[in-house]
Amino acid sequence: MSAGAETVALKKGEALHEADPRFASAWTLAPSGKADRPLLIAVHGSARDHLQTRDAFDDLAARQDINVLAPLFPADVTCPGYSDGYKFLREPGIDYAMLVEGMVAAFRARFSLGSQPTYLFGFSGGAQFALRYALVAASKLSGAVIAAPGAVTLLDAELPWWPGVAGIEQAIGRPVDAQGLKQLQVHLIIGANDSNQGLVARGSDHPDYSPFADVAGADRHQRLAALKESLEKSGLKPGFECLDGIGHELGPLAEAASSAIENWL
Template sequence: MTSFEPVRPRDPQAFYEVGTTPFFACAADPRFSYTLYLPERDPGERLPLLVIAHDTLRTPERYRDVFAEWANTRRVAVLAPLFPAGHGLAWDLHAYKLVDAFGVRYDQVLLAMIAESADRFGFDGSRFFLFGFSGGAQFTERFLLLHPDRLRACSIAAPGAITLLDPESAWWVGVQDVEERFGRPLDVDAMRRVAVQTIVGLDDVETWELEGDAFVDHPLWMPGAARAGRTRLDRARTLSAMLREAGVPTEHVEVPGVAHLPHGLFPEIMAFLDRQLAARPGSVA
């Protein structure tokens, strides 16, 4: 038994609601599910929440487990959604990254997961922390654009494609049609109240998955992704500069010796989250 595993209760239902949990179907849309890590908590205690958006490989339980000890010592609940591949289009890998695809609003699915589980599992889902790597970073950035009012902070790690604050280009390359498409305008003032970290490995320069916008024959493809740069390193730099220019408090981190793998980024991501946890809610560290 590792140091962060809790003493589990004898009640057969409660046993599965402390520490690492099973995957639960989302009641609002059972095609999607989520797992949690839950520190022991007192009755009525409301823990802060970290949501982790998985990458294209879709192993949310691995990210949950990486953050388990951190969550236990900081007393933070972790929720990791699973957005399966192939929904809406056979063999599709990308839909969730774009938030709105094939008739699914993935941002609304996530918000439903949080709403239905917050009271049961004792966390505060009103404003939460959000982290995503690679494909999950794409989801994280776009969630920030659409729902800044729900975020205390977010860490956007090595995104493969980003949405530019370009009023002349349609979603997902730009934000021209955000209000028409999502029913709410882009709220840059609210984004300025969210602490943002952009982070990438200095060796994250392979382009085999990005060259020529690799899924050019995919129905969700749009020309323009390459405008943000040739590599993930370039695109993370573009994203950081864009957010800073818009007045969003953004720290940019480039980690030496790290390519397109998340493990070398975790210490900096956890340190960023520590600083934001220490800040008063509504303020930025």
């Protein structure tokens, strides 16, 4: 925590999701305890480090008096060895968009919070979730920060889901929220030294295989640039940061995300 945040006592907690205890969430409450403070949903990467993801926004919570909610989406929920379902919003029997909305509703009910502006952050695998959730639920969000995704979905209605959005409603049960996207603030972040650590190539036997997986580029930098261009072609004006000297690291990207969210606030 920075010197400015050390003077603020942050109340934290974690619990299983009552509606489906296979999942859990951790939170930091806005220091003031007021019911009208904004909410940041912070989504972990493939390491499932949801507590570290929550704690990466301690300074932001203290400075801006906001709530932070960090879901935990475990691996091997429906199939041993399968860990990617949340990134693509669906796996058999699980709708991750509905799941996170249920977590938010339960969190607000637990602490008698109002439906204030909601922001979304995702790092790496969590950035894939954040991007795809924002595409279908933009109206529920005030802003989304996409940090170093390993794969992206372009707003291309001729490219099949998931590299594009053709057939998205048939695939995951929700269409693109085109009206909501027009109002959504988006910020894209990547480390200049991101060397593709953990970048996944999915073979034809993988549940999320697509022959178009590399259409946005061969690495994270190319793919994030392609996403930026796709969003701009759709009328959005995403912010973009490439952080000098930074690799595939949660901490520095969360710090940059905090600055972007503060500007929106």
